Amino acid sequence: MxxxxxxxxxxxxxxxxxxxxxxxxxxxxxVLKNILVQPVTESSSESIAxxxxxxxxxxxxxxxxxxxxxxxxxxxxxxxxxEQETGILKARDDFSHTLFHIQxxxxxxLEILDNKNEHDFTAExxxxxxxxxAQLELFFCNPPQKHNLQFRHIRIVAAANASxxxxxxxxxxxxxxxxxxxxxxxxxxxxxxxxxxxxxxDTEAHYHLIIHHNAPHTKSNQLVRQILNGKSHVSYxxxxxxxxxxTEVNSAQLINSILLSxxxxxxxxxVLKIYHDDVECSHGNTCGELDAESLYxxxxxxxxxxxxxxxxxxxxxxxxFSELNSSVGSKRILSAITNRA
Amino acid sequence: xxxxxxxxASLKDGTSILKGVNLTVRPGEIHAIMGPNGSGKSSxxxxxxxxxxxxxxxGSVTLNGKDILNLDISERANSGxxxxxxxxxxxxxxxxxxxxxxxLDSKRAYLGLEKIKDSEFNELMDRYTSLLEMDDRYRNxxxxxxxxxxxxxxxxxxxxxxxxPLVACLDETDSGLDIDALRIVARGINELMTPEKSVIxxxxxxxxxxxxxxxxxxxxxxxxxxQSGGPELALQLEEQGYDWIGxx
Ligand SMILES: Nc1ncnc2c1ncn2[C@@H]1O[C@H](COP(=O)(O)OP(=O)(O)OP(=O)(O)O)[C@@H](O)[C@H]1O
Ligand SMILES: [Mg+2]
Numbered sequence: 001m002x003x004x005x006x007x008x009x010x011x012x013x014x015x016x017x018x019x020x021x022x023x024x025x026x027x028x029x030x031v032l033k034n035i036l037v038q039p040v041t042e043s044s045s046e047s048i049a050x051x052x053x054x055x056x057x058x059x060x061x062x063x064x065x066x067x068x069x070x071x072x073x074x075x076x077x078x079x080x081x082x083e084q085e086t087g088i089l090k091a092r093d094d095f096s097h098t099l100f101h102i103q104x105x106x107x108x109x110l111e112i113l114d115n116k117n118e119h120d121f122t123a124e125x126x127x128x129x130x131x132x133x134a135q136l137e138l139f140f141c142n143p144p145q146k147h148n149l150q151f152r153h154i155r156i157v158a159a160a161n162a163s164x165x166x167x168x169x170x171x172x173x174x175x176x177x178x179x180x181x182x183x184x185x186x187x188x189x190x191x192x193x194x195x196x197x198x199x200x201x202d203t204e205a206h207y208h209l210i211i212h213h214n215a216p217h218t219k220s221n222q223l224v225r226q227i228l229n230g231k232s233h234v235s236y237x238x239x240x241x242x243x244x245x246x247t248e249v250n251s252a253q254l255i256n257s258i259l260l261s262x263x264x265x266x267x268x269x270x271v272l273k274i275y276h277d278d279v280e281c282s283h284g285n286t287c288g289e290l291d292a293e294s295l296y297x298x299x300x301x302x303x304x305x306x307x308x309x310x311x312x313x314x315x316x317x318x319x320x321f322s323e324l325n326s327s328v329g330s331k332r333i334l335s336a337i338t339n340r341a
Numbered sequence: 342x343x344x345x346x347x348x349x350a351s352l353k354d355g356t357s358i359l360k361g362v363n364l365t366v367r368p369g370e371i372h373a374i375m376g377p378n379g380s381g382k383s384s385x386x387x388x389x390x391x392x393x394x395x396x397x398x399x400g401s402v403t404l405n406g407k408d409i410l411n412l413d414i415s416e417r418a419n420s421g422x423x424x425x426x427x428x429x430x431x432x433x434x435x436x437x438x439x440x441x442x443x444x445l446d447s448k449r450a451y452l453g454l455e456k457i458k459d460s461e462f463n464e465l466m467d468r469y470t471s472l473l474e475m476d477d478r479y480r481n482x483x484x485x486x487x488x489x490x491x492x493x494x495x496x497x498x499x500x501x502x503x504x505x506p507l508v509a510c511l512d513e514t515d516s517g518l519d520i521d522a523l524r525i526v527a528r529g530i531n532e533l534m535t536p537e538k539s540v541i542x543x544x545x546x547x548x549x550x551x552x553x554x555x556x557x558x559x560x561x562x563x564x565x566x567x568q569s570g571g572p573e574l575a576l577q578l579e580e581q582g583y584d585w586i587g588x589x
Binding site: 292293301304311312 | 390444
């Protein structure tokens with residue numbers, strides 16, 4: 001069986017999420033009712049399956065399966081050892097699957113652009129396999145399209161000393177769900193995940209992330225911030241799994257939300273699964289309005305209330321990406337935030 | 342001229358803090374307000390500047406004849422009121438120099454003036470940072486970000502210098518300053534004093550008043566000014582404390 005068929009049989013096995021499915025708890029599952037999942041017959045991603053384990057047989061997330069089932073042709077790219085590469089990832093079809101094989105010591109920075117198709121339902125899957133010492137930076141900040149329903153699944157497997165950096169700014173969209181499966185399989189591999197949601201109206205952005213610390217000395221950091229207006233809703237389900245025998249693991253998660261309207265909503269579910277003592281994990285979660293003393297201070301210097309608010313919001317947004325080494329992604333993200341304020 | 346008449350203010354929970362403050366400060370005058378901890382000195386400044394925790398129950402505050410209590414915080418500031426905070430807060434990520442310029446341009450816009458030119462602003466910055474003996478860290482760091490207690494106070498005075506207010510209310514600017522810094526800041530205050538401006542100093546110590554000589558000294562206690570006098574009152578307070586002053 002090829003990947004497409006395995007994915008389809010796995011999909012029919014697990015089916016659409018039932019009410020009270022933990023992984024889809026905050027998602028408005030009603031929007032899934034009308035989606036139709038059927039394998040397309042043209043081409044297949046068979047060649048991929050032989051070389052890489054995509055974890056399809058045990059996949060629990062339909063958003064990881066649908067692109068495999070419905071894509072016409074997978075896009076596969078190899079970055080040779082020690083090469084440097086910057087580029088753009090852009091899905092052309094409603095359903096797409098992209099796989100990068102990043103070899104030893106290669107350094108890759110990729111901007112993910114939104115699918116420009118204006119369709120009811122799009123789903124994309126991105127796979128990355130990082131060999132030893134490889135570096136991957138993924139970032140997205142383009143003004144998104146208004147899709148009724150959009151899935152993006154990103155799966156990354158990192159070998160020893162590999163580093164993953166994911167930077168994202170999400171602005172208004174329709175209903176959006178992004179899932180991440182990040183495997184720190186080699187010693188000293190790291191992931192730095194920074195996300196800023198700036199939403200308005202009745203938009204929904206849902207995130208499901210699992211970081212698997214499967215080796216000693218692995219390190220992960222999640223910083224997620226949102227500024228929500230209107231009736232927008234963000235949910236963030238960020239899980240950290242630390243495997244047996246994984247000593248000296250370090251993981252941090254910080255989530256800060258600013259709600260600018262009564263009807264905006266944020267739902268947070270941090271999950272820690274640890275099978276080892278020698279683990280340093282921290283997590284924090286704050287939710288509120290802008291700091292009243294800071295607003296007073298700015299205004300007491302003659303800056304009007306609206307401008308003072310803007311300054312503090314901008315600052316909150318920019319600081320999501322502070323202390324990052326300068327990179328293609330960090331520069332692009334910072335200019336996107338500051339230009340659009 | 343700042344005129345505070347029978348000002349009563351309370352916290353939003355109803356706790357009464359200011360219980361009828363009367364104070365008139367004419368152009369060219371320096372007033373000192375002293376008083377025990379918790380007597381309402383900082384509250385007086387916060388209340389007249391429009392701090393959101395305080396609610397005005399009665400009384401009036403006018404600046405050059407204009408009622409400022411119905412203005413918002415920034416309008417009061419742009420009309421010429423400046424408060425140097427007892428505990429200046431940090432706004433990391435907003436560069437101090439950008440903040441100063443924004444504040445100045447806000448005031449200029451309020452007064453119907455154009456934005457300040459680069460050269461003019463740089464000249465102001467150079468003049469006042471050298472007057473206050475401040476180095477470049479004060480320009481490029483975030484507002485008060487990582488500043489020591491004394492550095493924050495000095496930065497308040499830099500803001501005052503740049504904004505050039507009619508009435509400057511300095512809340513314990515001297516606490517936290519080392520001996521040299523106190524002298525430098527006091528020199529700054531004196532140099533910025535002109536006949537059309539006035540200063541209200543809140544302090545616990547005579548030390549500052551040796552450098553910045555007040556025309557009037559007031560004692561605030563339990564939310565009221567209970568005693569007023571000349572500079573000699575401060576000396577007497579330093580020797581005898583507050584106990585000899587009766588309640589009114
Ligand atoms: N946010 C607040 N919540 C509750 N009480 C407050 C608040 N702000 C001020 N107060 C109370 O108001 C009173 C006056 O405080 P204020 O800070 O004005 O005193 P002060 O004279 O400046 O004292 P200090 O010399 O210690 O600076 C105090 O009893 C204080 O506890
Ligand atoms: Mg005080």
